[in-house]
Every structure is written in structure tokens, then in C-alpha cells.
Amino acid sequence: MSKVFDKALGYFSNDLAIDLGTANTLVYVKGKGIMLDEPSVVAVKEDSRGKKVLAVGHEAKKMLGRTPGNIVAIRPMKDGVIADFEITEAMLRHFISKVHNSRRLVRPRIIICVPTGITQVEKRAVKESAQSAGAREVYLIEEPMAAAIGAGLPITEPTSNMVVDIGGGTTEVAVISLAGIVYSKSVRVGGDKMDEAIMQYVKRKYNMLIGESTAEIVKKTIGSAFPNAIDGSMDLKGRDLVTGIPQNITITSEEVRKAIAEQVDAILQGVRIALEQTPPELAADIVDRGIVITGGGALLHGLDQLLREETRLPITVVDEPLKAVVRGSGIALDDLDTYREVCVD
Numbered sequence: 001m002s003k004v005f006d007k008a009l010g011y012f013s014n015d016l017a018i019d020l021g022t023a024n025t026l027v028y029v030k031g032k033g034i035m036l037d038e039p040s041v042v043a044v045k046e047d048s049r050g051k052k053v054l055a056v057g058h059e060a061k062k063m064l065g066r067t068p069g070n071i072v073a074i075r076p077m078k079d080g081v082i083a084d085f086e087i088t089e090a091m092l093r094h095f096i097s098k099v100h101n102s103r104r105l106v107r108p109r110i111i112i113c114v115p116t117g118i119t120q121v122e123k124r125a126v127k128e129s130a131q132s133a134g135a136r137e138v139y140l141i142e143e144p145m146a147a148a149i150g151a152g153l154p155i156t157e158p159t160s161n162m163v164v165d166i167g168g169g170t171t172e173v174a175v176i177s178l179a180g181i182v183y184s185k186s187v188r189v190g191g192d193k194m195d196e197a198i199m200q201y202v203k204r205k206y207n208m209l210i211g212e213s214t215a216e217i218v219k220k221t222i223g224s225a226f227p228n229a230i231d232g233s234m235d236l237k238g239r240d241l242v243t244g245i246p247q248n249i250t251i252t253s254e255e256v257r258k259a260i261a262e263q264v265d266a267i268l269q270g271v272r273i274a275l276e277q278t279p280p281e282l283a284a285d286i287v288d289r290g291i292v293i294t295g296g297g298a299l300l301h302g303l304d305q306l307l308r309e310e311t312r313l314p315i316t317v318v319d320e321p322l323k324a325v326v327r328g329s330g331i332a333l334d335d336l337d338t339y340r341e342v343c344v345d
């Protein structure tokens, strides 16, 4: 294991950058790269003695919707912020010890990403959660800033860049110039609400219940934001709500596109409002440079086409959009002296 010498403390330390997302948590270890990429899910057993964590990450996600009575699979982050403090801390502690191979090292410095729209109380919750999980110092970086750094945009130059980061719980639209966020808008709509909309559609149209993991697979496989961006269908198994008997249905990409249209439209509205409210000098840069889209939602078929059609601007999907935020936070961690100014209190 390569380690980085911490001059200030005279120890070897393994500092971390964490993208603590609603859907996924990714961890970058200084000097090593992205060492963990797991769903933000924790399986918890609850009895008279209290709560016990049974599984975290991939293992816990497999249990979603399949758990017996006293075991629940919890997603402790909701809409980009901590919904369950205790479970978030347990999840962070588990992930930190996993990347450190359970070795006791000097307590790490941690950069952790937060959405732009969150309150001071919510920021404090993230900091305290990371401290309780073992951090000695915690720096916060806003997700679109991290995404912009991860996308290789020239964030310190006096030119503006627009980033749209579409995650599980939130969509963040930000205009960045001279190492600061000049304008930002956070919409609490992302991939999770699309999954819910697919579940609702199947329930309404076919009288059938499907789980959120199935809805997510449908979205990723045949979901789209633009007509004819993908053509196909999927067979789904579920339970008939009336008879209670397992049944099969076939759902088409066109049906899925319509089912998630409201959520896609909310994202588009967020981008439109951001463009309208961006100061004119900065807007001129955006006309030239266009918009960069990041986050898992950027992978939705045809979303780039839709944004191109509706805004008439150049749209670029960043490479490996699910990793842009953690990549950017990692770059900031590797050169904290330069990037400290982009961190927020």
C-alpha cells in the first residue's frame, strides 16, 4: 500500500476524498486513486436491544426489498443530505475502514462533497458524521465545483463554465468562474424520482408491483429523455395487485420515456432558470463553451440530445460521469494548498 507522508504530523497518512451521494458513495485515497464505489445502502437489524448494522454497500443493496421483518435496508442519504445521522456515520466508518484495510493509521483528513443548496445545519451534520467516523479534519466541497474540477474545466480562469450534475437525489446546476460558484440552483429531482415514477406507472397501467432495483434497471436499459434515443422493450416479472399471482408484462422504451417525462422536465426547467438568471457577461461564455453534464443521470439515453435541442447550446457528457465528483475532489485533495479556496465552511 503506497502511503503519503504527512509533513505536518510526521506520520504516514491516507487522506481521503469522499463523494457521499444519495445513490452511491465513492472514495478516493490520496496517492492511490478511487478505491471504493458502492451503493449508499445499509442493512440494519432492529430488536429490543437496538439497531445492529448487518451489511453495507453492495451487500446491503442486494437486500433492498428482500429483507425479512426485523431487517431493513436503509438509504441514509435522501435528496443529497443526511436523513439518518447514525446510519450515515456507520456507513462512513465501514467504508473508511474498508479502504484502509482496517489498519489503524493516523486519523485522515477528509474532503467530502455536499450539494450547493444545503443549510448550515446540514453541513454541520456531514462534518460531524465524518469526524465521528474517524476524520481528523474535514473540508467540504460543493458537488458542482468538484464535478467541474473532475471534468477538467478551467475553474480558476475568468471565464464561466456551466455544469449540470444529475445525481440520485438532486440535480445541481452551477456557473463557475474564478474558482467560485457564481450562480447555482439545486433541484431536488434526480434518478431516484425517475425510478419511483416507473414503479408508479407499472402499478397504474399493469396493476403490478415492481421493486426500486427493477425500476432502476428498466430506466438504465430502455429509459430515455428524447424520442427514439433508444428503441426496445423489457419483460418484467411482478405480482398482480388484484389476484396476487406472479405475472409477466412487456414494457417499451416509449412507455418509460413518458413515465419519467415529468422528472426530466424538472431537470430541464432547472437548466432554463439557471440560463435566464446568469449575468450577461457570463452567459456569453456559456454560449461559446456550452454545458457539461455529469453524474449518473447524464447517462440517461437522449438527455444530451434533449438539452441540445432545448437550449441550442453545445452539450458535453463528461467521461465516466458517475466518477466526476470524486475525481474532482481527489484532485483537490492531492493539491489542497491550491484548492483550499474552493472548499466551503
Ligand SMILES: Nc1ncnc2c1ncn2[C@@H]1O[C@H](COP(=O)(O)OP(=O)(O)OP(=O)(O)O)[C@@H](O)[C@H]1O
Pocket (backbone or CB within 6 Å): 019, 020, 021, 022, 023, 024, 025, 079, 080, 081, 143, 166, 167, 168, 169, 170, 171, 190, 191, 192, 216, 219, 220, 223, 294, 295, 296, 297, 298, 299, 300, 301, 321, 322
Ligand atoms: N446508465 C444510466 N442511465 C440512467 N441513469 C443512470 C445510469 N447509471 C446510473 N444512473 C442513475 O444515476 C443516479 C446515481 O448517480 P450519482 O451516483 O451521480 O448520484 P449520487 O451522487 O449518489 O446522488 P446525489 O448527487 O443526488 O447525492 C442513480 O439514480 C442511477 O440510477
